[in-house]
Each structure stands twice: as C-alpha cells, then as structure tokens.
Amino acid sequence: MSANAHGPFEALKGLVRRQYFWGIVAIALLLLVNLAKDPGYLAVSVGSSGNLVGNVIDILRAAAPIILISVGMCLVVATRGIDLSVGSVMVVAGAVSMEFLKGAPDTVGSGLAAIGLVVVVSAALGAVNGMLVSVVGLQPFISTLVIMLAGRGLAKVITGGQNTTATNEMFRWTANGHVLGLPAVFLLALLLAVAMGLLVRRSALGLMLEALGMDAKAARLAGVNRRALLFTVYILSGVLAGFAGVFATASVMTVDVSRTGYQLELDAILAVVIGGTSLAGGKFNITGAVIGAILIATLDKTVVFLGVSSSATPAFKAVVIVALCLLQSERVRRAFRKRRSAVAVRPAEREKVAA
Amino acid sequence: MSESLPIVEMAGISISFPGVKALDEVGLRLFPGEVHTLMGENGAGKSTLIKALTGVYRIDEGEIRISGEPRLLGGTADAQHAGISTVYQEVNLCSNLTIGENVMLGHEVRGAAGINWRATHRAAGETLEKLGLGHLNPKQALATLPLAVQQLVAISRSMVAQCKVLILDEPTSSLDANEVEQLFTVIRSLRDQGVAILFVSHFLDQVYAISDRLTVLRNGRFEGEYRTHELDRAQLISKMIGKDVDALKSLDAKGARRVRSDAAPLYSAKGIGRKGAIEEIDIDLHRGEVVGLAGLLGSGRTELARLIYGADRPDTGEVTMNDEKAEITSPAKALARRIAFSSENRRDEGIIRDLSVRENLILAVQARRGWARPLPRREQDAIVEKYVSALGVRPADPERPIRLLSGGNQQKVLLGRWLATEPDILILDEPTRGIDIGAKAEIQEYVAGLADDGLSVLFISSEIEEVVRQSDRIVVLKDHRKIAELEGGQGVSAESIVNVIAEDGLGDPSADTAVREEVTT
Amino acid sequence: MSTLTTTRTEPTGARALAKRLSLHLDTLPTAAAVAIFIGMIVYGEAAYGRIVQFNTLSNLLINNAHLIILAVGLTFVILTGGIDLSVGAVIAFSSVAGVMLMNAGWNPWLAVLLMVLIGTAFGAASGVLVQHFHVQPFIATLAMMFLGRGLASILSTVPERLADDSPVRSLGAQIKVYDGPKVNDVVLTPGVIIAAVVVVAAFFVLHRTRMGRTVYAIGGSEQSAALMGLPVAATKMWVYIISGTLSGLAAVVYTARLGSAQNITGIGWELDAIAATVIGGTLLTGGAGFVLGSVVGALVLGLMNVLITRDGGIPPEATTIITGGILLVFVLLQRAVLARRRE
Incomplete structure (x- = not known):
C-alpha cells in the first residue's frame, strides 16, 4: 500500500517495518538450516509428469490448509475474538465429503457436490459460533471450544468412527493436481486467500472489523452493526476451515477422524500473530497471516527433516508463541520505550474484553 | 465544628500527564469531624486530586502531610495504611459475595481452623451496627441489596480498616432521595466520630445539606476554600464556571438570530426517560434551530442526548419524527433516521x-x-x-x-x-471541551452556520455562556429532570440560568431535607 | 452506571419467594448437577442394572480420581475468571518424564516428587505470562499445552511401561475396604485417597483462608479486589501454580493406576476437567462455584462413560458430542442465571 512512488529503497524500508518481514526472515533462516544439513535441500526438479518436485514444493503443499485457516482466524482475531474450532471444522468437512463420495459416482459433478456440501456444513458450524458469540454473548473462546470438542465427535459419528476412504478424481485433484507444474492445492489456497483479501479490502468489511476490534463502544455509536459482522466473520472462518479440510483429506482421499486438523487451531493463531495481527484485535494483516502459515509449514518440515518426531513440533511452536506474546505485551514494550507515566492501577482490560 | 489541625494537608500539588497539566499547585485541607466538599466541573481536576490522595497517581510537585507528617503515597496500599479509605461512585465491592464477607475481606477473623466464620460475621454485624445498619444480615448476598445500601456497606468496610479519612467520590449519583438521606445519616454519624470526610457530588442541594467546607477547583487550579455557609449557590456556580456574577450579568444573549418556523417539529419526544439516567421529559427539535441543554455535570444532559440517539434504550416515552412514530433503540437506527450524536x-x-x-x-x-x-x-x-x-x-x-x-x-x-x-438532527455533547481556543472558536462558528442551513442542532456544554451564545432555545436540566425551558433572546443570560438552577427547589416544601425531589416511578 | 440495579420495593408474597429463590441461584447449577448425577444412576440402574452396587461405584471413583484432582485445580483458576488449557498436556509430559526417569534408575519417590514439580513449573510459567505480561489466560495456557505435549513427544512417542515391581504401582493398588458378596466389594486405591485429601484441602483453602476468599473476590471483580487492597497479583499466580501442581499430582495417580505413560496421554482432558467444573456449578466468568460441585461434575462425566459403555448402542465416538452438549447447556444455564441476577 505504502510502497508506491517511493522508489525501491523506500519500498524495502516499508517492508522491513512490517512484522511479517521477520516471518520471511525466519523462513529463510529455517531453509538455511536445512541447506546446511543437506546442500541439495532447495533443489527443485521437474518430475516424470512434468511437475515440479522438491522440498520447497512440499512445503507449499503442506502450507495450503494452514493458509486457509489462518486467513479465517485473522478476521476473527481482528474483532477481538478467537476461533478454536477450525481444526474440528476441518475434520467434519473431511468426514462429510468422504462419506458423500464413498457412495457417489467418480464424476466431476459429485466432486463439486461434495465441496458444496462442505461449504454448507462448515458455514453452519461457523454460524453456530457466530450465534453463540454475538446473540448469546458467550466468550468467543468458550463458544468455539464447545464446537472444537463436539466437532471432532461429530466427525466420528458421521464416519461411524472409521477412517473413511473414497475415490473421486476431481476431488483428489484439488490436493494432488498441478497447474503449470505447481501444486494446485497451494494455488487454490492462495487464490482463496487473495479472494478474501479483496473481499475485505475492496468492500468496507475490513474497515468495519477493525473499527469493531479497536473500539467496540465508539464503533457502536458510529452505527456499526456488531451482530451481523460477528456472524459474517465466524461463518467465513468456518467456510475457510471447511476448504482446508477438503485439502487435508483430498491428498490421501481418507479422513483420519482423530488426526485430520488436529491441533491446527494453534497453528492458525500462531500464523496470525507472526503476521503482525495483535490478539487484542484491531488492525489485521492477511498477507502476514499467509506468510505466517508458510513459516509454520516450513517449521514443521524442518523439524521432521532434522530427525525430531513430528509430534514434538508443538513444543517449538509454543516457544515461538510465548516469545511473540511477550513482545506484544505492554510490560515488555514499556521496558523498551521507558516512557514515564502515571502509576495508575491497570485493570486487566484484555480479559474483560474477551468476555 | 472544630478548628483543630487538619489531618490531611495537601499543598502545591501539581500533576502532569503527557501534554496536559492536570493539577497546577492545588491545595486541600481536611479536618477531623468535618465534611469537606470538592467542587468543580468536568476536567477541573477533582478526580486527579483524589487519586493523588489515594496513592493511585504520583505527584510531581507539592507535599502531602497526614497528621502533620509529610507522606509519600506510592500506591493504594500506602494510602490505606495511612488511614485513608475511598468509596467510589461505582460500588467497588464483590457482588458475588455476602455482605459480611465484603465488609471483612482481608480482615477476616482467623482461628486455629482457618477463618472463624461465626466470629467474622459477628464482627461484620457489629461494624454495620455502628453505622445504623444493624438490620442487615451479614450472611445475605450483597447483590440482593439496593445500590445505596451497597454504598453504605462499602463505607462500613472502610470502618473495619480503621480509617481516619473517608473519601466519598460521587456516592450519590444514582441514589434516590430516601437513599441519599440514609447515606447522609451515616456520614453525619461518622463525622461525629471524628472522621474527616471528603465528599464529591454534583448535586448542589446535597452539597449544601451535608458539607461544612468547600474547595473549588477549575481547570486544574485552586479557586478557593470556603465555609459552606459563607458562599451562596450563585456565587459557587460562578466560581465553578469561572465567571464573576457581575461578569455573567453583562454576558446577555446576543438575541435570537433565527426565527423558528411554526411548522411541526422535526423531532418530538413525549415523556422519554430511563431509570437512573433521566426522568420523563418532553423535548421538541425544529429545523434551523439550535437547542441548548444547560445544567451542571450530572444534571442528565448527556443522558438525555444518549436517549435521543438510542445509545441507551429509553424505558418510557414516545418519539415522533415527521409526524410518524419512531422507534430509536440503537445508534444504527438513529443514523438511519438522520440523527447524529457526537459524544x-x-x-x-x-x-x-x-x-x-x-x-x-x-x-x-x-x-x-x-x-x-x-x-x-x-x-x-x-x-x-x-x-x-x-x-x-x-x-x-x-x-x-x-x-x-x-x-x-x-x-x-x-x-x-x-x-x-x-443529518437532520445533530447532537453535540461538549464539542468544545478540552480543546484549544482557536479550534473552539472555529467549531462554535461552524455550528452556528449549520442551523442557518436548516439543521436542527442540540448543543450541550458545561460552559453556560457558551450554551447561551449558541442557542435559540435553552432547556435547563437539574438533577435528572427538566426545570425550565427558556426562549433565547432578551433577558436570558448565563446569570439568569445560574439563578434558575440555584433557586430551583429552594421554595419547594421538600427542601427542608434539601435533597432532590424524588419522583416515584 | 453501575452494573447493579436496585430493587427498591420490599418483597411481598410471591415476589418474596422469588427473591428467596434468587438468593440461591448460585447453587442452582450445582443442584442441577447433583440431580443429573442421581438421575443418571437411577436411569442406569433401571436400564442396565448393576449400577448401584459397591464395585461399580468404587470403580467410578478409582477410574476418575485423576479427573477429580484436575477439576479441583481448574476450579481455582476458573473461580478467578481464568482458564487453564494445559492440564492434559502437563500430565503427558510429567508422566512420560517420571516413568522414564524411574526406568533409568532414579529413586521412584524422587521421580514422583519431580512429576509433581513439573506441574508446578508449568503452572508458574502460565501464571507469569498471565499476571505479569497480561497474556490472555487461554492463550498462555494453550501455549503451555503445546509445550507440554511437544516436550513429552520429544522424550518418547511409545508407551513407557512402569516396571512391574515399581513401588509407585502401590499407589494404584486396590485396597479392599469391605468384602461384599462375589466381587461386589468396596475398593479404594491410594489414588482415590489422594484425590479425597486434595478435595478436602481445596475446600479448606477456598472457604477457610484469606487466600481462598481473595480467589472469589477476584472472580467477582478484579478491580474491586485490587481497590480493597487484596493481594490480587500474588493470588492469581497461586491459582495457576495450584492448577499446575495438581496436574502433576493427577499424572502420578493416573500413571500409578495404568502402569504406563505415553505422549498422547491426556488428550482432551482439559476439556473434561473444564466441563466437570462448569457442570459442577462454577461460573466460567469466575466468582461463584464449589469444589464439591466439581467433584460431582467429574463423577457425572465418569458415569456417562460407564453408561455409554453399558448401553453399547451409543457409539463411543458420540461421547465428546455429549460432553460438548452438556458443557454448552450448562454454560447457557449460567448465562441465564446471571441474567436473572442482574434484574
């Protein structure tokens, strides 16, 4: 936005000031670590079918579902909310589509119908979150916690506890296909992220969400419709998680009811924070969330590449999120700024706000 | 009234915040066995001064002496140690606990098996008894009590802490007449026990009913300390708003500039009100007219504006706009009806x-x-x-x-x-407060032009002469109700409005208790 | 404006009754939990039989001792208006670390102590993040949850068996208290006794110490509590430390009973513990609730699992939906109660 007409140097300075710049730096560092272990790590070759093959391509492919849930989470966080249910919505989406495709003919039509079904179901789950938060007035984390808990159970009920498998070429293509040699799944995720970016920035949705997240009282007096906005963001977050679920299941055409989307909510929160969106709400940055998601995918791959069990990655993510939360906290910032101010009793505003 | 040494003496207190000097060499003396009222309009520095005394803010300059000893108050705990207790406008108790628990929190009687609840409740009961609240059951939940009684419980709590100085920061703002009287009984009993009481209220009648001494602040500066009986209401108001009574006299309205059309009002409210905010009121707004709301802080001027805009939902009353019934229950609905409100x-x-x-x-x-x-x-x-x-x-x-x-x-x-x-109707609540003179003049001029262009403007300001200068018609509010409606023009001046406010209620039969009249709902 | 409104008229007749009832609205959710528990027992006995007998009820306690301990810890945190999502993961890390150390030749009791202290350390970390850096409690403890789970996975990803002759197993050994006919005995384990001691101690702390009252006061209004001069910061630290420590203790009890530990132990237990606490009548917004209610809540969840197993018709997968549904119903019930109280 601010990079126009200032020359390349100014543009670079603008980039450095953005928080997601450090996300890019971190990605580069991780890749360097991998490169140190295996000098051929970054090599990308053309595979037998004319598609690009390589570790970097794998990272992009793995990033796709995380990108989607991070973009949805980003919008929810902008309103000072949180959506812990994204992982469970993913598994429900996977379960619904696999169960549907299991009995459907292997046609493009049934593939599209499965995706349509996923959109409806995940929008419905998002709407439940939206209703609990905006109409009933529950704290966002508890409303979405309930859906997180019940969602995985719902997926298990849908598949009867089985890891349902199905075949559908079109559906499979969304995750394993290629366009111009690049994985279709990454391009689709990017496309959806760009579409969301355009939606919020070309309409007034972004402005309204920011106003609501920054100062709910002032926004109300300015006539901003809180209820409708909250419904909108939770539904969007649900639908994006639904697509993420499609991608996560389509790659193997199996829904793993206990692992698909498991604990991905923290990945999404982490990506949002890395991307420069504060958990206290307000200004949000979708580009940042996308870069954060790619960083997380890189981290996942790096940990495995270095020979650590993939189930240990949460520990690394936890360390990153604690560090970022500390950087965002008033106390640390004040220590940096050393600004003199009154020793007023500071009520725990954040917790109140979450209510 | 004793002329003994002051128990609290604050001298030359200055506090600055980034960009603002909130207090500039302000002094305050509190005497044991005396009720002292701190007066001042919004932004006068009352709450800053109180926070300096309760240790919430650190002072930049000046000295606080307690019982003659210079003290540094580094936090609320320091102040409580020094025997200073505060009861705030918003009851700062825990409504999830019982009355007795609230009174005794942090001072529970402990025995071998932890807290001895029987003894704790007995101690709570005795403390309540001392303040004439013996009828309260300490085991009852606090939330079941009316707000006023909760305030009294908060005061009892400070008794447990053995306070020598009690600060009451606007304790009466949402109480009715009986409740205020009950509170005053407690305050008098404490005063007679030798406690120094600092009282803050916007209700003039209450101030004159309870206080022995007044300190007036204006714009962060000390205006003066007076014996209450030596200063009449008109003088007090002029001290607060910073104009001599004589100067106010000369500040006549410039005369109505606009002739109101006889057409039906654009907006007409009949009996709109909201419990605890403003009593039922009628108000009409016409095109091309500036209506001013005059009244002191806490008179209900902001509350009325919020009701009109739907920022708060009215309990009673009907609104018609352009001869049709209008339901304005949210800001979005008000905006859709072309009403705008600047808070x-x-x-x-x-x-x-x-x-x-x-x-x-x-x-x-x-x-x-x-x-x-x-x-x-x-x-x-x-x-x-x-x-x-x-x-x-x-x-x-x-x-x-x-x-x-x-x-x-x-x-x-x-x-x-x-x-x-x-908008057709623009409500401006204190549009010129806290801004520099140049910007203030520009805004005032612009607002005058708006009405000429056919807007209906509702103008609120704590500076009465500003209201007089801006308005074609002035609604005077006091104690959450409308006491007068004056056509702008000859004979209306800041002084006449001050007199209307000062004299209201004086001739009233209920004025012997000198508390505001209660309209039973 | 204050959050409280006044009722000025003296109550008479029906209104007096309503007012008396509203006095006890706080206890309504707990009463509902007890009613549900009894209802479940009656239904279970009628539909499947063999519920109201010593060994079923003994097993209910034995199998849920760890959950009771967790729920007690969460009661402290939730009473202050906070949350602790890390308890399940802390159990995983603590138990894997403990068993591995024992198998590596550590003194078993020293390892047990360390297991408890690991919980303490996690709790302290959450407390510092929440209290000193103003991180929202659910984010701080979510981070701790991932840290615990990740560290456990770094240690091991396979079940770590406790040696058959390990003295720690004695904590899970069944003690026959009353010898009934056939297998219908009253049986206890040291784990159950530990849970009982924890419950009694927690009850004492919450109701008989100033710290306990401060916990309630913070939940009622943190700002008021601070203005009343109560030690808010220290108490908030303590509740997270208590919750963490009790997670460590729950890890000991659970490991002793099961005889093994794994990195995936305790997945979703934080939700069970929260549900137990909420079902037991503790307000998620803080300020009201009872330890004993949380115990009933934990037993409701335990009994639900027993009934689902007995029924056989309900897919076990539906358990989480039912737990989620119950949690939601109780949270809504709490909101309704709060709304009533504000009137």
Whole structure:
C-alpha cells in the first residue's frame, strides 16, 4: 500500500517495518538450516509428469490448509475474538465429503457436490459460533471450544468412527493436481486467500472489523452493526476451515477422524500473530497471516527433516508463541520505550474484553 | 465544628500527564469531624486530586502531610495504611459475595481452623451496627441489596480498616432521595466520630445539606476554600464556571438570530426517560434551530442526548419524527433516521485511535451503507476533502492516524464524521471541551452556520455562556429532570440560568431535607 | 452506571419467594448437577442394572480420581475468571518424564516428587505470562499445552511401561475396604485417597483462608479486589501454580493406576476437567462455584462413560458430542442465571 512512488529503497524500508518481514526472515533462516544439513535441500526438479518436485514444493503443499485457516482466524482475531474450532471444522468437512463420495459416482459433478456440501456444513458450524458469540454473548473462546470438542465427535459419528476412504478424481485433484507444474492445492489456497483479501479490502468489511476490534463502544455509536459482522466473520472462518479440510483429506482421499486438523487451531493463531495481527484485535494483516502459515509449514518440515518426531513440533511452536506474546505485551514494550507515566492501577482490560 | 489541625494537608500539588497539566499547585485541607466538599466541573481536576490522595497517581510537585507528617503515597496500599479509605461512585465491592464477607475481606477473623466464620460475621454485624445498619444480615448476598445500601456497606468496610479519612467520590449519583438521606445519616454519624470526610457530588442541594467546607477547583487550579455557609449557590456556580456574577450579568444573549418556523417539529419526544439516567421529559427539535441543554455535570444532559440517539434504550416515552412514530433503540437506527450524536467522551466513544483521519471521517456513512456497499474511494476523498478544508483540520493529511492529531483537530474530524452522514438532527455533547481556543472558536462558528442551513442542532456544554451564545432555545436540566425551558433572546443570560438552577427547589416544601425531589416511578 | 440495579420495593408474597429463590441461584447449577448425577444412576440402574452396587461405584471413583484432582485445580483458576488449557498436556509430559526417569534408575519417590514439580513449573510459567505480561489466560495456557505435549513427544512417542515391581504401582493398588458378596466389594486405591485429601484441602483453602476468599473476590471483580487492597497479583499466580501442581499430582495417580505413560496421554482432558467444573456449578466468568460441585461434575462425566459403555448402542465416538452438549447447556444455564441476577 505504502510502497508506491517511493522508489525501491523506500519500498524495502516499508517492508522491513512490517512484522511479517521477520516471518520471511525466519523462513529463510529455517531453509538455511536445512541447506546446511543437506546442500541439495532447495533443489527443485521437474518430475516424470512434468511437475515440479522438491522440498520447497512440499512445503507449499503442506502450507495450503494452514493458509486457509489462518486467513479465517485473522478476521476473527481482528474483532477481538478467537476461533478454536477450525481444526474440528476441518475434520467434519473431511468426514462429510468422504462419506458423500464413498457412495457417489467418480464424476466431476459429485466432486463439486461434495465441496458444496462442505461449504454448507462448515458455514453452519461457523454460524453456530457466530450465534453463540454475538446473540448469546458467550466468550468467543468458550463458544468455539464447545464446537472444537463436539466437532471432532461429530466427525466420528458421521464416519461411524472409521477412517473413511473414497475415490473421486476431481476431488483428489484439488490436493494432488498441478497447474503449470505447481501444486494446485497451494494455488487454490492462495487464490482463496487473495479472494478474501479483496473481499475485505475492496468492500468496507475490513474497515468495519477493525473499527469493531479497536473500539467496540465508539464503533457502536458510529452505527456499526456488531451482530451481523460477528456472524459474517465466524461463518467465513468456518467456510475457510471447511476448504482446508477438503485439502487435508483430498491428498490421501481418507479422513483420519482423530488426526485430520488436529491441533491446527494453534497453528492458525500462531500464523496470525507472526503476521503482525495483535490478539487484542484491531488492525489485521492477511498477507502476514499467509506468510505466517508458510513459516509454520516450513517449521514443521524442518523439524521432521532434522530427525525430531513430528509430534514434538508443538513444543517449538509454543516457544515461538510465548516469545511473540511477550513482545506484544505492554510490560515488555514499556521496558523498551521507558516512557514515564502515571502509576495508575491497570485493570486487566484484555480479559474483560474477551468476555 | 472544630478548628483543630487538619489531618490531611495537601499543598502545591501539581500533576502532569503527557501534554496536559492536570493539577497546577492545588491545595486541600481536611479536618477531623468535618465534611469537606470538592467542587468543580468536568476536567477541573477533582478526580486527579483524589487519586493523588489515594496513592493511585504520583505527584510531581507539592507535599502531602497526614497528621502533620509529610507522606509519600506510592500506591493504594500506602494510602490505606495511612488511614485513608475511598468509596467510589461505582460500588467497588464483590457482588458475588455476602455482605459480611465484603465488609471483612482481608480482615477476616482467623482461628486455629482457618477463618472463624461465626466470629467474622459477628464482627461484620457489629461494624454495620455502628453505622445504623444493624438490620442487615451479614450472611445475605450483597447483590440482593439496593445500590445505596451497597454504598453504605462499602463505607462500613472502610470502618473495619480503621480509617481516619473517608473519601466519598460521587456516592450519590444514582441514589434516590430516601437513599441519599440514609447515606447522609451515616456520614453525619461518622463525622461525629471524628472522621474527616471528603465528599464529591454534583448535586448542589446535597452539597449544601451535608458539607461544612468547600474547595473549588477549575481547570486544574485552586479557586478557593470556603465555609459552606459563607458562599451562596450563585456565587459557587460562578466560581465553578469561572465567571464573576457581575461578569455573567453583562454576558446577555446576543438575541435570537433565527426565527423558528411554526411548522411541526422535526423531532418530538413525549415523556422519554430511563431509570437512573433521566426522568420523563418532553423535548421538541425544529429545523434551523439550535437547542441548548444547560445544567451542571450530572444534571442528565448527556443522558438525555444518549436517549435521543438510542445509545441507551429509553424505558418510557414516545418519539415522533415527521409526524410518524419512531422507534430509536440503537445508534444504527438513529443514523438511519438522520440523527447524529457526537459524544462528550471523544477518546473512548468518539475517535477510533488507530484508524486514519479518512477512515474516521467516513466510518458513520459507511456503517449506514453496510459493509457490502463500500463507499467508492473517489467519494471518500470528496468527503475528506470537503470536511478537512471546511473545518480546517490540521495537518490536512487524511492518512495520518487520528491519535496523532491534537484534541481540537480530532474533534473537527468527529464533527466531520457526523456532518458527512448529512443529518437532520445533530447532537453535540461538549464539542468544545478540552480543546484549544482557536479550534473552539472555529467549531462554535461552524455550528452556528449549520442551523442557518436548516439543521436542527442540540448543543450541550458545561460552559453556560457558551450554551447561551449558541442557542435559540435553552432547556435547563437539574438533577435528572427538566426545570425550565427558556426562549433565547432578551433577558436570558448565563446569570439568569445560574439563578434558575440555584433557586430551583429552594421554595419547594421538600427542601427542608434539601435533597432532590424524588419522583416515584 | 453501575452494573447493579436496585430493587427498591420490599418483597411481598410471591415476589418474596422469588427473591428467596434468587438468593440461591448460585447453587442452582450445582443442584442441577447433583440431580443429573442421581438421575443418571437411577436411569442406569433401571436400564442396565448393576449400577448401584459397591464395585461399580468404587470403580467410578478409582477410574476418575485423576479427573477429580484436575477439576479441583481448574476450579481455582476458573473461580478467578481464568482458564487453564494445559492440564492434559502437563500430565503427558510429567508422566512420560517420571516413568522414564524411574526406568533409568532414579529413586521412584524422587521421580514422583519431580512429576509433581513439573506441574508446578508449568503452572508458574502460565501464571507469569498471565499476571505479569497480561497474556490472555487461554492463550498462555494453550501455549503451555503445546509445550507440554511437544516436550513429552520429544522424550518418547511409545508407551513407557512402569516396571512391574515399581513401588509407585502401590499407589494404584486396590485396597479392599469391605468384602461384599462375589466381587461386589468396596475398593479404594491410594489414588482415590489422594484425590479425597486434595478435595478436602481445596475446600479448606477456598472457604477457610484469606487466600481462598481473595480467589472469589477476584472472580467477582478484579478491580474491586485490587481497590480493597487484596493481594490480587500474588493470588492469581497461586491459582495457576495450584492448577499446575495438581496436574502433576493427577499424572502420578493416573500413571500409578495404568502402569504406563505415553505422549498422547491426556488428550482432551482439559476439556473434561473444564466441563466437570462448569457442570459442577462454577461460573466460567469466575466468582461463584464449589469444589464439591466439581467433584460431582467429574463423577457425572465418569458415569456417562460407564453408561455409554453399558448401553453399547451409543457409539463411543458420540461421547465428546455429549460432553460438548452438556458443557454448552450448562454454560447457557449460567448465562441465564446471571441474567436473572442482574434484574
């Protein structure tokens, strides 16, 4: 936005000031670590079918579902909310589509119908979150916690506890296909992220969400419709998680009811924070969330590449999120700024706000 | 009344916040066995001074002596140690606990098996008894008590802490007459026990009923300390608003500039009210007219404005606009009916600090259109261009975050936000408070021009002469009700309004208790 | 404006009754939990039989001792208006670390102590983040949850068996208290006794110490509590430390009973513990609730699992939906109660 007409140097300075710049730096560092272990790590070759093959391509492919849930989470966080249910919505989406495709003919039509079904179901789950938060007035984390808990159970009920498998070429293509040699799944995720970016920035949705997240009282007096906005963001977050679920299941055409989307909510929160969106709400940055998601995918791959069990990655993510939360906290910032101010009793505003 | 040594003596107290000098060499003396009232309009520095005494703010200059000893108060705990207790306007108790627990929290009687509840409740009962609250059951939940009684419980709590100085910060603002009387009984009993009491209230009648001594602050400065019986109401009001009685006399209205049309009012409310905020009131607003709301802080002027805008939902009353019934229950509905409201609380309810000037300007217009129909950038720029230049917003950089602008320029942007919605009715609550003289004059001039263009303006200000100068018609409020409605023009001046406020209730039969009249609902 | 409104008229007749009832609205959710528990027992006995007998009820306690301990810890945190999502993961890390150390030749009791202290350390970390850096409690403890789970996975990803002759197993050994006919005995384990001691101690702390009252006061209004001069900061630290420590203790009890530990132990237990606490009548917004209610809540969840197993018709997968549904119903019930109280 601010990079126009200032020359390349100014543009670079603008980039450095953005928080997601450090996300890019971190990605580069991780890749360097991998490169140190295996000098051929970054090599990308053309595979037998004319598609690009390589570790970097794998990272992009793995990033796709995380990108989607991070973009949805980003919008929810902008309103000072949180959506812990994204992982469970993913598994429900996977379960619904696999169960549907299991009995459907292997046609493009049934593939599209499965995706349509996923959109409806995940929008419905998002709407439940939206209703609990905006109409009933529950704290966002508890409303979405309930859906997180019940969602995985719902997926298990849908598949009867089985890891349902199905075949559908079109559906499979969304995750394993290629366009111009690049994985279709990454391009689709990017496309959806760009579409969301355009939606919020070309309409007034972004402005309204920011106003609501920054100062709910002032926004109300300015006539901003809180209820409708909250419904909108939770539904969007649900639908994006639904697509993420499609991608996560389509790659193997199996829904793993206990692992698909498991604990991905923290990945999404982490990506949002890395991307420069504060958990206290307000200004949000979708580009940042996308870069954060790619960083997380890189981290996942790096940990495995270095020979650590993939189930240990949460520990690394936890360390990153604690560090970022500390950087965002008033106390640390004040220590940096050393600004003199009154020793007023500071009520725990954040917790109140979450209510 | 004893002329003994003051128990608290604050001298030459100054406190600055970034960009503002909140207190400038202010003094305050509290004597044991005396009720001392701190008076002043919004922004006079009352709450800052109280927070200095309770250890919440650190003083930059000056000295606080308690019982003759200079003391440094580094926090609320220090103040409590020094025997200073505070009861705030909002009851600061835990409504989830019982009365006895609240009284004794942190001072529970402990035995071998932890807290001895029987002894604790007995101690609570005895403390309540001392304040004439013996009828309360300490085991009852606090939440079941009326607010007034909760205030009394909060006072009992400070008794447990053995306080020598009790600060009552606007304890009466949402109490009715009987409750105030009950509170006053307790205050008198404490005074007779030798406690020094600092009382803050906006209700003049209450001030004259209870206090022995007054300190008046204005704009962060000390105006004077007086014996209550030596200062009459008109004099007090003029001290608070900073104009001599004589000077007020000369400040006659400039005469009505606009002739109101005899057409039906644009907006007409019959009996709108809200419990605890404003009693049932009638008000009409016409096109091309500025109606002023005059009254002291806490008189209900802001509350009335919020009801009209739907920021608070009215309990009673009917509103008609253009001869049809209107349900205005939310700001969005008010905006849809072309009513706009600029809040007195610019920081928390007006600007959105981290958004740019442009975004703040178009927010209300955009909210009314809904997010799906974005205002094209060209129209945004046109609005921004129009109001930035018309109102003289400086710096004229629409992409700058609004928090970086001065208060006056923020206020201009807000005015622009509401004007951009092309309202029929514009409610301005303290549009000129806390901004520099230049910006103030510009805004005043602009507002006068708006009515000439056919808008209906409701103008609220704590500066009565500003209301007089701006308004064609003035509604005078006191103690949450309308006490007079005056046509602007000859004979109406700041002084006459001050007199109306000061004299109201004096001839009233219920004035012997000198508490505001209770209208039973 | 204050959050409280006044009722000025003296109550008479029906209104007096309503007012008396509203006095006890706080206890309504707990009463509902007890009613549900009894209802479940009656239904279970009628539909499947063999519920109201010593060994079923003994097993209910034995199998849920760890959950009771967790729920007690969460009661402290939730009473202050906070939350602790890390308890399940802390159990995983603590138990894997403990068993591995024992198998590596550590003194078993020293390892047990360390297991408890690991919990303490996690709790302290959450407390510092929440209290000193103003991180929202659910974010701080979510981070701790991932840290615990990740560290456990770094240690091991396979079940770590406790040696058959390990003295720690004695904590899970069944003690026959009353010898009934056939297998219908009253049986206890040291784990159950530990849970009982924890419950009694927690009850004492919450109701008989100033710290306990401060916990309630913070939940009622943190700002008021601070203005009343109560030690808010220290108490908030303590509740997270208590919750963490009790997670460590729950890890000991659970490991002793099961005889093994794994990195995936305790997945979703934080939700069970929260549900137990909420079902037991503790307000998620803080300020009201009872330890004993949380115990009933934990037993409701335990009994639900027993009934689902007995029924056989309900897919076990539906358990989480039912737990989620119950949690939601109780949270809504709490909101309704709060709304009533504000009137």
